Amino acid sequence: DTAVSQTPKYLVTQMGNDKSIKCEQNLGHDTMYWYKQDSKKFLKIMFSYNNKELIINETVPNRFSPKSPDKAHLNLHINSLELGDSAVYFCASSSTGKKAYEQYFGPGTRLTVT
Amino acid sequence: AQSVTQLDSQVPVFEEAPVELRCNYSSSVSVYLFWYVQYPNQGLQLLLKYLSGSTLVESINGFEAEFNKSQTSFHLRKPSVHISDTAEYFCAVRRVQVGANNLFFGTGTRLTVIP
Numbered sequence: 001d002t003a004v005s006q007t008p009k010y011l012v013t014q015m016g017n018d019k020s021i022k023c024e025q026n027l028g029h030d031t032m033y034w035y036k037q038d039s040k041k042f043l044k045i046m047f048s049y050n051n052k053e054l055i056i057n058e059t060v061p062n063r064f065s066p067k068s069p070d071k072a073h074l075n076l077h078i079n080s081l082e083l084g085d086s087a088v089y090f091c092a093s094s095s096t097g098k099k100a101y102e103q104y105f106g107p108g109t110r111l112t113v114t
Numbered sequence: 115a116q117s118v119t120q121l122d123s124q125v126p127v128f129e130e131a132p133v134e135l136r137c138n139y140s141s142s143v144s145v146y147l148f149w150y151v152q153y154p155n156q157g158l159q160l161l162l163k164y165l166s167g168s169t170l171v172e173s174i175n176g177f178e179a180e181f182n183k184s185q186t187s188f189h190l191r192k193p194s195v196h197i198s199d200t201a202e203y204f205c206a207v208r209r210v211q212v213g214a215n216n217l218f219f220g221t222g223t224r225l226t227v228i229p
Contacts, residue, residue, distance in 0.1 A: 004157070040221065041202060041222045041224075043219040044219070045216045045217065045218075090158065092158075094215055096215065101146060101165060102148075102160050103217060105157035106157050107156060
């Protein structure tokens with residue numbers, strides 16, 4: 001069973017469109033994350049979210065918004081896509097508290113904006 | 115704020131040779147340290163972590179890393195590499211503070227094992 005899954009794996013779309021990437025974890029974790037990996041492989045946190053708090057990286061444009069229908073899901077919505085949004089997006093999850101050491105990552109979604 | 119520096123973007127090494135991937139960090143508070151591995155077209159997997167205690171930590175596939183507080187380093191080593199070790203390796207830190215779960219990653223080192 002896949003611990004953290006993302007759909008779709010590949011997403012090709014045009015500038016100006018609105019798209020969503022879905023993430024689901026079956027680990028019982030209560031904190032989920034979205035990371036962006038750019039063309040140079042640099043990974044940067046975009047959001048972290050649990051049922052109490054959404055923490056947004058201040059550099060993330062407000063065109064990006066996370067939506068969590070329940071603890072096991074954290075979807076990423078992107079409005080008015082731009083060329084610079086092309087990247088690989090990774091979802092991750094972890095438990096909280098003192099033992100929240102390890103984050104489990106999904107396989108990634110490669111977004112290409114044309 | 116925390117930051118991580120991986121000076122080597124690419125490291126080619128022959129099969130069965132030793133390898134060291136360097137990682138230095140900067141932080142004004144105590145941190146946990148991690149190495150993640152990303153195989154081609156896959157997500158990241160935790161390779162090993164330093165939380166406390168012994169400064170030398172080992173993974174199940176022969177990698178080890180040593181936390182050096184005075185040099186703020188957490189270099190990754192393997193005495194004899196395999197073709198299957200070819201991957202991107204990321205060093206990461208997070209604050210020890212409870213609730214501060216965000217990971218800060220280095221820019222990665224691509225290890226290529228040459229037959």
